[in-house]
Amino acid sequence: xxxxxxAQSRPRFGQLRIHVLLRREGFLVNFxxxxxxxxxxxxxxxxxxxxxxxxxTQLRAPPPTPVKLNQVWTMDFVHDQLDxxxxxxxxTLVDKLSRExxxxxxxxxxxxxQVVQALNFVKIERGLPEVICVDNGSEFTxxxxxQWAYFQGVKLHFIKPGKPVExxxxxxxNGKFRDECLNSHLFNSISHAQDEIERxxxxxxxxxxxxSIGNLTPRExxxxxxxxxxx
Numbered sequence: 001x002x003x004x005x006x007a008q009s010r011p012r013f014g015q016l017r018i019h020v021l022l023r024r025e026g027f028l029v030n031f032x033x034x035x036x037x038x039x040x041x042x043x044x045x046x047x048x049x050x051x052x053x054x055x056x057t058q059l060r061a062p063p064p065t066p067v068k069l070n071q072v073w074t075m076d077f078v079h080d081q082l083d084x085x086x087x088x089x090x091x092t093l094v095d096k097l098s099r100e101x102x103x104x105x106x107x108x109x110x111x112x113x114q115v116v117q118a119l120n121f122v123k124i125e126r127g128l129p130e131v132i133c134v135d136n137g138s139e140f141t142x143x144x145x146x147q148w149a150y151f152q153g154v155k156l157h158f159i160k161p162g163k164p165v166e167x168x169x170x171x172x173x174n175g176k177f178r179d180e181c182l183n184s185h186l187f188n189s190i191s192h193a194q195d196e197i198e199r200x201x202x203x204x205x206x207x208x209x210x211x212s213i214g215n216l217t218p219r220e221x222x223x224x225x226x227x228x229x230x231x
Contacts, residue, residue, distance in 0.1 A: 002027070003034070007043040015043070066097040069225055070126060073102065074133040074170040075140075077110065080182045080193075088193055090182075091118055094173050096133070098225065099210050100218035101173065101201050102126070106194045112142035119148070133157045133167050176204075 002025070006018050013021075019034040038044075066072040078090040091105040091114070105118040119128070132149070134140040136158055149156050159166035181200040187193035209215040216224070 003037055003043065004041060007041075018043075064131065066095075068229075069095060069097055069222055070129050072096040072131045072133065073129045074167055075115075076135060076167065076170045076174060077137065077139075078174050078177060078182070080178075080187075082187050082189065082193065084188075088187070088190060090177075090197065091115060092170060092174055092177060093118065093122065094170055095129075095218075095222075096169050098218045098222040099169070099173070099213060100205050100222055104177075104197050104201050106190065106197055108190060110139065112139045112144040115139050115145055116148045123152075128152055128154055131155045131157050133159065133170070135159055135164070135167060136161050180204075 002022065003018055006013065006021055010017075015035055015038040016031075018038065019029070019031050022029055022034065064072060072095075073093060074096050075091060075093040078092060079087060080090065081087045086108065088106060088108055089110045091103075091110050093102045093104070094100065095102060102122045103118055105114060107114065119132075122128075132154055134156060139145065140156070140158070146156070148154075164171050177200075181197060185193075185196050187196065205218045208217060210218060210221070213221045
C-alpha cells in the first residue's frame with residue numbers, strides 16, 4: 001500500500017526510487033521484492049518520446065472499480081464512412097458503472113479540441129468523473145486534454161498499448177454501436193449521420209436492456225442507484 005501511495009504522489013518515480021524511499025522510511029525490503037510488487041501492481045511509468053513539458057494527470061495503478069455513478073468514464077473512437085466514401089469519426093463516451101452512453105460526437109475529423117468540447121458539454125449536464133479511461137491515441141495524449149484534465153481535477157487512465165481488454169467496457173459498447181447502428185444505416189451526409197446516431201444513443205440509454213446490469217436499461221439502472229442513495 002505504501003508503494004502505491006508513493007507511486008501516486010510521485011508519478012515519475014520508477015521502481016528504484018520507490019525502493020530507496022521505502023528504505024528511508026524504515027521498510028526492511030530487498031530490491032527483488034520491491035520489483036515483484038511493483039510489477040504485480042502495474043506501477044510502471046508511462047513513457048513518451050515527446051520532449052515537451054506535460055502536466056501529469058495520468059494514473060499508473062489500475063482504474064478503480066466504480067461504486068457510484070459518474071465516478072469512472074471511458075471513451076474511444078469509432079470509424080465509419082458516408083455513402084460517398086468520405087470517412088467520419090465518432091467519439092463515444094460511456095459511464096462505466098451504468099453503461100449509459102453520455103455522448104457520441106460525430107464529425108469528419110475529431111481532434112483534441114473537439115474531445116475537450118464534448119467533455120465540457122457533458123460537464124454542464126452532469127458534472128465530471130474522478131477518472132476517464134482512454135487508450136494512447138494522439139487525441140487523448142495531447143497536451144490540450146492533459147491540461148484540461150489537470151485543471152478540472154480529472155485523472156486520465158491510459159491503458160497499456162495493445163491491450164484494449166483493459167478498456168473492455170467501451171470496446172463492448174463500440175461493438176454494439178457498430179452492429180446495431182453503423183452497420184444498419186447508410187449515411188448520405190454528416191448531418192444525417194449525427195441525427196441517426198443521436199436517435200440510436202437515446203434508444204440505447206432508455207429502451208435497450210443490458211444483460212450485465214440485470215437486463216435493465218442504463219437509465220433504469222442509474223435511476224435505481226439514485227433511489228438507493230436517497231433512501
